[in-house]
Amino acid sequence: MFILVVSCLISLLYNRTIAWWKHTLNFSIYTFMIAGASIAFKLFGGATGEFDIHNLFAYSTALAVYFTLNVLFVGIYYYLMYKGTLYDFVKNILQDTIFAYMGTLLLSIVLVLLINGSQSFGLFLFLAIGMLLSHAFRQLFRMYNAMSEKANLDQRTGLFSHSYFEEKLDEYMAHAKEKETALSLVMLDVDDFKKYNDEFGHPQGDRLLGFIGSLIKEACEPKGMFAARYGGEEFAIIMPGVASAEAKLFMDALRKKTNDTPFEGVDIFPHGCVSFSAGVIEIRQESYDKSQWIDWADRALYMAKSKGKNTVVLFGDEEHLPRSLEQDINELEQHVRIFLSKDVYTYKHTKRVFSYAVDMADILGLNEEDRRLLVLGALAHDVGKLEIPRDILNKKTRLTQEEWEIVKKHVLWGKEFMLVSEKFKDLGPLVELHHERYDGTGYPQGLKGSAIPRLARLLCVIDSFDAMTTERPYQKTKSYREAIEELRACRGSQFDPTLTDYFIGYIESKLVHLDSVRLADSEAAAGISKG
Template identity: 70%
Template sequence: MDSSIFLAAVFIFGAGFSLFVLLISSIISILYNRSMRWWKHLFNFSNYTIMITGASAAYHLFGGNTGLFDSKNLYAYMIALAVYFLTNVFLVGFYYFLLYKGVLYEIIKAILKDAMFAYLSTLLLSIALVILINNANTFGLFLFLAIAMLLSHAFRQLFKMYHEMSAKANTDQRTGLYSHSYFEEKLDEYMKQAREKDSDLSLVMIDLDDFKKYNDAYGHPQGDRLLAFFGQFIKEECEPLQLFAARYGGEEFSIIMPGFASDSAKDFIDKLRKKINDTPFEGVEVLPHGCVSFSAGVMAFHKDTYDKSQLIDCVDRALYKAKSKGKNTVCIYGEESEIPQRLEHDINEIEQHIKIFLSKDVYTFKHSKRVFSYAVDMADVLELNEADRRLLVLGALIHDIGKLEIPRDILNKKTKLTNEEWEIVKKHVQWGKEIVMVTDKYKDLVPLVELHHERYDGKGYPYGLKNIEIPRLARMLCIIDSFDAMTTERPYQKTKSFVEALQELRACSGTQFDPELVGYFVRYIELKRGIDHAPGA
């Protein structure tokens, strides 16, 4: 509506009077809308000044005469409006380009598409105002302003209603995140943009661990408060990076991460996971991890991903993998080493045994799964034959089975163990040997179960073996076991980073660990995690 008045003033009184009207209007706007930042007022004033000046110049250049309405000036009216319109589109487009980046051409094209009808209306209204003033003088201006104010108020109410309804449809009321349906819609858009621009894009699916157990313990109202708390947490972490976070359904959440490759997405989600682990919330001590935790799957978008359902399905599989590893972890789709089919039956059988830890000590279960994953990779690094590969992989999975015999209060103790308690813990290798010996099928795993705490310098337990007296695969397992113990995250506790843990392995090479095998393992971790090789290592 204000553009109609500015243009009408240009046509009847000239640019000078129109700019005077703009100045008065801007002063009123500043006094009325004090919450708006000063630079936005300045931008609007500058924008309108350029538009009015350009439209006036075009009007006179194409034969328009200042004064009352003349049908002979119709062509000049249209040219003036076109200049006014295109100037505004370019200036606003450039503003959004600076503010939100993106491609200037795409931004301007979108504004042109959406604003064409509005500016056509502006042309008609500005000419209508000129005619009203021509025929009714001051009363015509008063009549136009009255109609303009009523229409403006009606449109404002309609826009407000539309935005409120749109916000409700696109927002999950429980968590404040975007809704599932809006997520599906936006994922298509993000995939299209990533394909066209050849840019990185990752999708993350998150599942709040053991939510049903929390719900059963405290009831649905408290469960809803946990969902709201977690949703707000994700929103606050994602919004500064312009990541799209939505509630996928139930206790599942999704995050669309433009500009993130799979590794950088995993690093971000891992930091998010650790932060929520360390954030207190009422009643979470009943959960296995003793804190709010989640499992997550990550997958990077590829150009050959033809459909969003394909991407979501792959991320779901990565999420399932994270949950199967004991939860509170993040997995990238396809990053796990392939397991030979002939080993899968034995692995599944042993996993059933160690799942007992889920009810007694979830950390030992997760530790066993991580050590197993490292062992699968190291079997390739060491180029083990089929028999040795089986021993290392299965031995890694079952190496701590003896901890089932350790009393729960000792196993889960957060403070330092007494000497007596430590002696009990050390017996787990012998108890593990007895458990494994019950089944003839797995007797060959005994050396790895019994000897993975022996040290290269002979100061380990249970027998104080040293150097090559310790089987090579048990020496390898000792390195893997120690590395994972150093880097294992627990809520409210500081752990070593991968770089710090590698430094510890190098420092203990030749004393606690086999130096040759340390070299293999360090190079493997550096390559897998993209860590720069340490000088002199």
């Protein structure tokens, strides 16, 4: 305790940049740890003095108490300060430091043996060994950090590497989802870089990349943004806490600064200056597949290029979506028609789900890109069933467990089918995840709640409703009203509550319309009979 007081006073004088209350907190934590270990040592029969092998259990217990109190107090501190998950933090400490604490126990026993055997010389010897080990570990840590930094950095531009960007994007997406904060992604590409490279050679081209990298780094670092070289002359920026509109303003300012900064040989560029094109997208809370967001940011970048370069495009604007939805529908429908020869019920089911999706896109007021995803996803959602053997697909009796496992694979086969086509690969998440359940008990990933993409949650409701109301031989079919009651019973467990309510409202409006038509028909028939 005396050594603790002295060391804390030295630390307080030496590290004045650290708040005084943190020094006090640190002192308090160590006080509890030392006192707790001492009490545990005595309670379990430990005796001070020379090392005794019979006290080994008391030594181990004292260390366990010391270790437990340390993990508990530090874990609570980080939980309160950073609002992380206490369980995850404690688990990480247990994994990372348990061997260090075992080393502490062994070194403390060595210290006792040295002091009892050689007194002051033993203490000097122990301190000398400790200082040498500390210096050696410090050198190893420096070497490790230098190697890690070198692996994570692109040497040409000074920005982070592609592989490190992929790793950090996962972390940023998870953090944004947990904290429910905005997150934007930018892909940018140097305009006419190949022309510059051909004119002045690769060494000068590398200097241009380094120049642009320095401008990006200078702009991003003060704002806590993560910038990386994605490949070639393409760069990527992750913007935590930044919404799409703010991200576009930032990129336009960076683009203008790049235009206005002189660089050798820029006269050969069409704009007479260094320029880049960029695509911006805001990653939503229900984000699932990072490759999809990168692809969409790339598509916005492509649109920026097609608009004459040296511009920034925000993904999702209607004018930036030139694809013909009708052409895409016709192309996908050719694949769906194969079901006519293999399973006509799946074909009819697909067409009905498609029809529901078209109506729901209007009801929810989806933007053009989400409308396209939902409509095409509905048309393609069961395409993986083409891989299921005909005898299983058309089986009238209950499926065996083995057969059911085969049927469940249709979502993965369907996703693979989508990924083959560059045009339709963004449909992959909807095709793969339309059997996920809101409570996390679905397949194939077992995702839960908002971790499931919103459109996949909607497709699950539509698909399930039509499956319940599809007429097939030898199987009981629910009426629309019975299916609605089933949807209500499963909202919050199998289905997203909000989207389920929207869909139920839509179906009920159709039923009201059908009832009024039937009433009018019956009244007309009654009038004819009277006449």
